[in-house]
Amino acid sequence: MNKPRPAHIDMVANTKLALQDADLQGALNHALVRFRRLRTDAAAEVPEWEALRDLAGEIKAHALARLDVHLTQLESRIAALGGTVHWASDAVEARRIIADLVRTRGVRRVVKSKSMTTEEIHLNRALEAAGVAVVETDLGEYVLQLAGEPPSHIIAPTIHKSVAAVSRLFSEKLGAPPLDDPEDLNRVARKALRTEFLAADMGITGVNFAIAETGTLVVVENEGNARLATTRPRIHVAVMGIEKVLPRLADLGVLLRVLARSATGQRASVYVSMITGPRRTGEADGPEELHLLILDNGRTRLLADPDLRDSLRCVRCGACLNVCPVYERAGGHAYESVYSGPIGSVITPVLEGLPRAGDLPFASTLCGACAEVCPVKIDLPRMLLELRARAVRAGVIGWVDRLFARGWTFAMSGPARLRVVAGLGRLVQRLLVRRGRIERLPYPFAGWTAHRTAPPLAAQAFRDWWRSR
Amino acid sequence: MSRDQVLGRVRAALKSAEAAPGNLMPAGPPDLPRPQAFADPLTLFAERACAVGATVDLVASMDEAARRSAAWCAARAVRRAVVWNVASLAPVRDRLQADGIEIISPLLVPVRSWVDTVAGADAGITSAEWGIAETGTLVLACGPDQPRLASLLPPAHLVVLRAGRILPDLPALFARADALPSALTLITGPSRSADIGLVPVFGAHGPMAVAILIVTG
Numbered sequence: 001m002n003k004p005r006p007a008h009i010d011m012v013a014n015t016k017l018a019l020q021d022a023d024l025q026g027a028l029n030h031a032l033v034r035f036r037r038l039r040t041d042a043a044a045e046v047p048e049w050e051a052l053r054d055l056a057g058e059i060k061a062h063a064l065a066r067l068d069v070h071l072t073q074l075e076s077r078i079a080a081l082g083g084t085v086h087w088a089s090d091a092v093e094a095r096r097i098i099a100d101l102v103r104t105r106g107v108r109r110v111v112k113s114k115s116m117t118t119e120e121i122h123l124n125r126a127l128e129a130a131g132v133a134v135v136e137t138d139l140g141e142y143v144l145q146l147a148g149e150p151p152s153h154i155i156a157p158t159i160h161k162s163v164a165a166v167s168r169l170f171s172e173k174l175g176a177p178p179l180d181d182p183e184d185l186n187r188v189a190r191k192a193l194r195t196e197f198l199a200a201d202m203g204i205t206g207v208n209f210a211i212a213e214t215g216t217l218v219v220v221e222n223e224g225n226a227r228l229a230t231t232r233p234r235i236h237v238a239v240m241g242i243e244k245v246l247p248r249l250a251d252l253g254v255l256l257r258v259l260a261r262s263a264t265g266q267r268a269s270v271y272v273s274m275i276t277g278p279r280r281t282g283e284a285d286g287p288e289e290l291h292l293l294i295l296d297n298g299r300t301r302l303l304a305d306p307d308l309r310d311s312l313r314c315v316r317c318g319a320c321l322n323v324c325p326v327y328e329r330a331g332g333h334a335y336e337s338v339y340s341g342p343i344g345s346v347i348t349p350v351l352e353g354l355p356r357a358g359d360l361p362f363a364s365t366l367c368g369a370c371a372e373v374c375p376v377k378i379d380l381p382r383m384l385l386e387l388r389a390r391a392v393r394a395g396v397i398g399w400v401d402r403l404f405a406r407g408w409t410f411a412m413s414g415p416a417r418l419r420v421v422a423g424l425g426r427l428v429q430r431l432l433v434r435r436g437r438i439e440r441l442p443y444p445f446a447g448w449t450a451h452r453t454a455p456p457l458a459a460q461a462f463r464d465w466w467r468s469r
Numbered sequence: 470m471s472r473d474q475v476l477g478r479v480r481a482a483l484k485s486a487e488a489a490p491g492n493l494m495p496a497g498p499p500d501l502p503r504p505q506a507f508a509d510p511l512t513l514f515a516e517r518a519c520a521v522g523a524t525v526d527l528v529a530s531m532d533e534a535a536r537r538s539a540a541w542c543a544a545r546a547v548r549r550a551v552v553w554n555v556a557s558l559a560p561v562r563d564r565l566q567a568d569g570i571e572i573i574s575p576l577l578v579p580v581r582s583w584v585d586t587v588a589g590a591d592a593g594i595t596s597a598e599w600g601i602a603e604t605g606t607l608v609l610a611c612g613p614d615q616p617r618l619a620s621l622l623p624p625a626h627l628v629v630l631r632a633g634r635i636l637p638d639l640p641a642l643f644a645r646a647d648a649l650p651s652a653l654t655l656i657t658g659p660s661r662s663a664d665i666g667l668v669p670v671f672g673a674h675g676p677m678a679v680a681i682l683i684v685t686g
Binding site for chain 2: 183281294
């Protein structure tokens, strides 16, 4: 988790490593086949599913089109309810604001529920540096925190970890006896975390949706840890990206219906907490202080980008990861980014820059499966293509790809040129064809045939065959 | 200031000036046609709540609900129960008290020791404001007599729901909700997790069991 971040994400090298990891390949395949089936069944049950996706996408598009209005309305509603709204233009500011809250309130212990946004700003490290004990309370995130690893899937962070690996971890870190039943392992974690909840001063959560007209923060989960983190500690800090706001309560009815079905194939997640202000007079529980941190951290660059703005519709369901043939082989860690899979390959190059993340848009077969399942209808393949074009213009692709693309452009820009290049190819391939296939291409094209053979050019060109017919 | 910086960037991105007042809200989302099964919300609710691991029993009256609650507590060997202090649950409270079960009520416990007291309860008993048929979801509103932790900390949760309060789906709920409480909680089955080996397990952090009594009378 504390590894220095490399200047450039080498997706190809990372994927090669992932492909050699048989445990990872097995775990990914097992999980994703299951997730895909659950989602398909859950969507098929809703006759108006396509209309619902259209509507969900339109609601998010509308919310983005008037984002300034909705954010300021949200701010004034929360203030009127007695909450405090903070704004952070980047991760450094966000960490400073929360560190200040921790210091001025004398907070010693923090419980966190699963939040990709707080992963994005690397909050835990900052809090630990401020001398605060931070505990991740989502069961999967807790396992990863003990292991010192980042999450590898938006909604199933431990997708890469086996039961045996968790058992070893609990023995080593918690002194638990060896257990092979997930139920027993869950009980160990429940007991350890219950103690943390009862002792914590501050709960930090993400936000799935924020309702502008009512000032309501909506947190969706299955375990109950977000409910505990927003109920027990005296301070609740919610962290959200600017894109999480919805104009009206009625919009939530549409988005919640598509979110759970797309994410886990559930009809509804177990708990949806709709938090409208801090604890009120006479109430026995709930936080005395409620803070909302609204984070930009590069999102306004997406907003200003007509080709990519719709990526801010994302509700982080993870459906595009589950259907992606590249994610299924590479796994989440290969992307070296909080957001992996197709949506990560679109937003990471903008949030972190093309020099670092220029490989990611190429980590796609452009098969279009992600766009088929996206509950808010983000056109991910089109965005990936657009980012590829930008990566080429920015010069962040390698010279081999560049050479190949140049050659291709030359050959395809006129029939005479194509004839000459194809003729040359037929000559050269005589050296390479064995048993009717090209088994090995020489450097620098060896990658093409590293794991498969390539078909040779046909002895007769199609147009010659056509003419002689 | 960061606020002005962030909003400035948002506005620059949208090329929009300060919004004209009166143009804040677009019309609500259209009502989509609903499946046939939603015509019988009670049956659908019962079926779908059971599908997520809750138990559902139909009772004709609040008196019968009180008897069933007592039997449920006896079967689980409940000695201390935290019960919402709402009028509709008075028969349940009286019956359990008569059976010698210690009733924890938010009115009688000092706020300081509230959490520890609830954490020591064997069961939480609440009413539900609404039920959602499509998903088998319970809608709980918190308040001074309706503490949040009652449905969260104890290992088992018993909920009393009136049949007439079952709505077809979430859009129907949000069309009705006006003044929101500090916490409105939607609960669909017992707490669960599949984070270890993808095996679904009940009782991740919240209750392992959710029992629903639907009062039809």
